[in-house]
Amino acid sequence: MNLKLLIAAALVLYTVPLMLLVWMKRRKKRTADEVVMPGDWMNRQPGRKRENPKLARFYHSSYIRSSRIPLFRGQVRKIRQRLAVISPYDELTLRKETMKITYAVLLIILALLLALALLGRSPIVLLLGLIGCLVLNGMLIDVFVHRVENRLLKDFRDFLEDNRHQFQATRMADEAIYEAAQLAGHDMKLHGERMHDVLTARDPDRSLAAYYEVAPNRYLKIFTGISRMIMEYGDKTTAKGSLYLNAIGKFVQDINFDLLRRGRLSYQLNSLTIIALAPILLSFPLQRWAEKYFPIMGDFYTGRLGTAAKLLLYAIAVSAYVLIRKLAETEESRYVPKSGGIRWEKKLYAYRWVRFIVDRFVPQKHTRAHARLSALIKESNSPLLIEWLYLRRLLLVLLGAAVTVAMFAAIHINQSHQIRNAPTYAKGGLMIGRVNGEEALEASRRTEFDRSVMRDVSGKGAELEAEVRKRVLEAADGTLSELQQSEASARIADKLERLRGEYLKWWEVLIAAGVGAAAFFFPVWTMTFQRRVRRLDMQSEVDQFRMLISILSQFDRISVQVMLEWMDRFAIIFKPALQRCLLDYDGGAAKALAGLKTEAPYPPLVRLVERLENALERISIREAFDDLETEQEYYRERKKETMDRLIDSKANWGRDIGFAPVMFMLGAYIVFPFLYMSFMQMKDLIAQLSQI
Numbered sequence: 001m002n003l004k005l006l007i008a009a010a011l012v013l014y015t016v017p018l019m020l021l022v023w024m025k026r027r028k029k030r031t032a033d034e035v036v037m038p039g040d041w042m043n044r045q046p047g048r049k050r051e052n053p054k055l056a057r058f059y060h061s062s063y064i065r066s067s068r069i070p071l072f073r074g075q076v077r078k079i080r081q082r083l084a085v086i087s088p089y090d091e092l093t094l095r096k097e098t099m100k101i102t103y104a105v106l107l108i109i110l111a112l113l114l115a116l117a118l119l120g121r122s123p124i125v126l127l128l129g130l131i132g133c134l135v136l137n138g139m140l141i142d143v144f145v146h147r148v149e150n151r152l153l154k155d156f157r158d159f160l161e162d163n164r165h166q167f168q169a170t171r172m173a174d175e176a177i178y179e180a181a182q183l184a185g186h187d188m189k190l191h192g193e194r195m196h197d198v199l200t201a202r203d204p205d206r207s208l209a210a211y212y213e214v215a216p217n218r219y220l221k222i223f224t225g226i227s228r229m230i231m232e233y234g235d236k237t238t239a240k241g242s243l244y245l246n247a248i249g250k251f252v253q254d255i256n257f258d259l260l261r262r263g264r265l266s267y268q269l270n271s272l273t274i275i276a277l278a279p280i281l282l283s284f285p286l287q288r289w290a291e292k293y294f295p296i297m298g299d300f301y302t303g304r305l306g307t308a309a310k311l312l313l314y315a316i317a318v319s320a321y322v323l324i325r326k327l328a329e330t331e332e333s334r335y336v337p338k339s340g341g342i343r344w345e346k347k348l349y350a351y352r353w354v355r356f357i358v359d360r361f362v363p364q365k366h367t368r369a370h371a372r373l374s375a376l377i378k379e380s381n382s383p384l385l386i387e388w389l390y391l392r393r394l395l396l397v398l399l400g401a402a403v404t405v406a407m408f409a410a411i412h413i414n415q416s417h418q419i420r421n422a423p424t425y426a427k428g429g430l431m432i433g434r435v436n437g438e439e440a441l442e443a444s445r446r447t448e449f450d451r452s453v454m455r456d457v458s459g460k461g462a463e464l465e466a467e468v469r470k471r472v473l474e475a476a477d478g479t480l481s482e483l484q485q486s487e488a489s490a491r492i493a494d495k496l497e498r499l500r501g502e503y504l505k506w507w508e509v510l511i512a513a514g515v516g517a518a519a520f521f522f523p524v525w526t527m528t529f530q531r532r533v534r535r536l537d538m539q540s541e542v543d544q545f546r547m548l549i550s551i552l553s554q555f556d557r558i559s560v561q562v563m564l565e566w567m568d569r570f571a572i573i574f575k576p577a578l579q580r581c582l583l584d585y586d587g588g589a590a591k592a593l594a595g596l597k598t599e600a601p602y603p604p605l606v607r608l609v610e611r612l613e614n615a616l617e618r619i620s621i622r623e624a625f626d627d628l629e630t631e632q633e634y635y636r637e638r639k640k641e642t643m644d645r646l647i648d649s650k651a652n653w654g655r656d657i658g659f660a661p662v663m664f665m666l667g668a669y670i671v672f673p674f675l676y677m678s679f680m681q682m683k684d685l686i687a688q689l690s691q692i
Contacts, residue, residue: 155188272658345388380527400519404512
């Protein structure tokens with residue numbers, strides 16, 4: 001009864017805010033036609049709808065209340081920080097967008113917990129669901145924040161089209177940007193006005209450097225820098241017309257490619273995240289179906305193997321979800337090390353005793369292991385130092401071993417409870433078919449009888465059997481035949497022996513140590529996977545370098561060092577190598593470029609660097625890259641082919657990973673249990689026949 005009340009309360013807590021949100025959305029649609037404002041935050045054109053002020057006030061008041069609640073304060077602050085980096089929102093809009101994402105994440109988490117409560121009907125399932133929600137919370141925030149990033153990218157593409165028309169009319173980059181900003185959506189309007197402020201500042205170069213630090217994506221950085229060069233040197237007429245307009249066309253084309261890639265990856269992989277998590281919910285009705293039509297399989301699901309299979313299924317499903325989300329990520333922020341605040345690894349490593357323990361495991365400098373791990377950290381773009389990485393690995397060892405020991409202890413406790421309280425069906429019961437009411441009632445009576453006898457038995461070995469027979473005879477009080485008494489005695493003795501075997505064994509501690517050892521290598525495996533995924537995107541970045549170089553090479557005063565600086569601003573994957581090349585450039589340009597080829601030995605990038613080497617002394621940059629324009633169609637087709645290959649590769653990986661939990665669920669919940677219990681029942685049958 002209490003469980004039903006809990007489920008009903010969870011249903012009410014979920015449906016009420018959901019119905020309120022739907023009502024507000026409909027109210028917003030009905031009242032949106034009242035006032036028409038140009039440049040409204042959602043619209044590029046005048047004459048569109050504006051947001052319901054009542055809904056905006058609701059988000060604002062919710063933000064204030066949530067900021068005062070300790071449970072939600074950190075969540076709201078985390079989302080706000082992510083959004084503040086993406087767009088220069090005003091305070092009211094920032095609060096509104098923060099609460100939109102907060103409510104969406106909370107509703108999804110409540111829906112998941114409600115589904116687990118309805119299907120699992122167990123406090124343990126709800127506890128596992130809460131742990132899973134803690135894992136999914138950050139990923140859901142990423143999903144909704146990425147939607148904001150994609151919306152900004154689409155708005156920027158439309159902004160570039162408007163900027164093209166305005167520049168053709170005014171021939172002034174700053175005026176064109178300002179006029180285009182007035183027609184843009186709210187987010188892009190704020191960025192456009194900031195670009196205009198940069199171009200018209202007293203010290204444009206200093207303002208531009210400051211804008212580079214806060215720009216949310218590389219397209220905005222490079223477009224602002226190109227506009228600054230046009231303001232300084234003026235536009236130039238090339239074989240294809242205006243240099244500035246030609247650059248805008250290339251930006252639009254590249255953004256369209258990026259949006260197409262994101263859309264196709266989303267289409268291919270987003271459904272796989274649901275497939276990866278679906279076995280967690282489907283395992284409960286599947287188990288109840290199997291227990292209903294194959295009663296003997298209930299012994300498997302409540303036993304050690306069933307519990308281990310269930311926990312392993314949860315781990316596989318969550319791991320598959322995490323890997324698919326890594327594959328589906330397309331925004332550049334995944335390659336940017338996350339800063340902001342002091343990392344907990346740094347705080348913990350500051351303690352002397354922690355530092356003493358960790359330093360014992362960190363490989364010595366100038367060793368192969370140290371160099372290999374340092375390279376892995378750089379190539380996976382991790383923000384960790386090697387000491388922090390080992391601190392995390394050691395903590396995972398302790399956590400993995402402790403969780404495994406706790407899992408074995410919980411299994412023993414659960415087995416003891418099942419032995420005492422599970423319905424005891426007659427030996428040789430049906431493998432197939434439903435249990436009728438009389439059989440279930442008889443099994444419950446048999447369990448109660450066994451439990452009453454087991455309370456008073458304390459002997460061991462041979463004494464145990466004699467004491468059990470004596471207690472059974474006293475409890476039966478003449479109601480059982482001699483054969484039934486013998487069966488009950490054997491059954492109860494077997495239960496007592498099984499109960500006394502439910503303790504933590506040495507091999508279970510050994511397994512926990514093995515899990516801890518595997519957890520020690522888990523961060524390295526994750527970084528290796530990230531590095532492999534990262535390499536899939538290298539060709540795409542090199543193609544974008546070609547687009548950037550084809551624009552910059554048309555300027556008369558461009559040099560190799562300036563070209564490297566622009567590539568560094570635009571780079572994501574090759575950014576560390578380009579930064580080190582720029583640091584070494586003053587010590588010798590040829591040596592710095594040779595070091596760049598060594599540190600980033602990706603063949604397409606190496607060919608670009610070799611052209612820069614030719615432009616140092618022999619020829620000009622325009623001559624070194626004169627074939628980029630003539631081979632533009634070839635590079636465009638190759639980029640399309642590369643994008644198709646990249647998406648197909650990620651989609652194949654995603655399908656293999658996404659369907660792994662489903663295949664494991666079918667094997668672990670249907671095929672293996674059925675075969676296992678069939679063999680066990682056959683074993684019992686053979687034993688009975690041998691006695692006859």
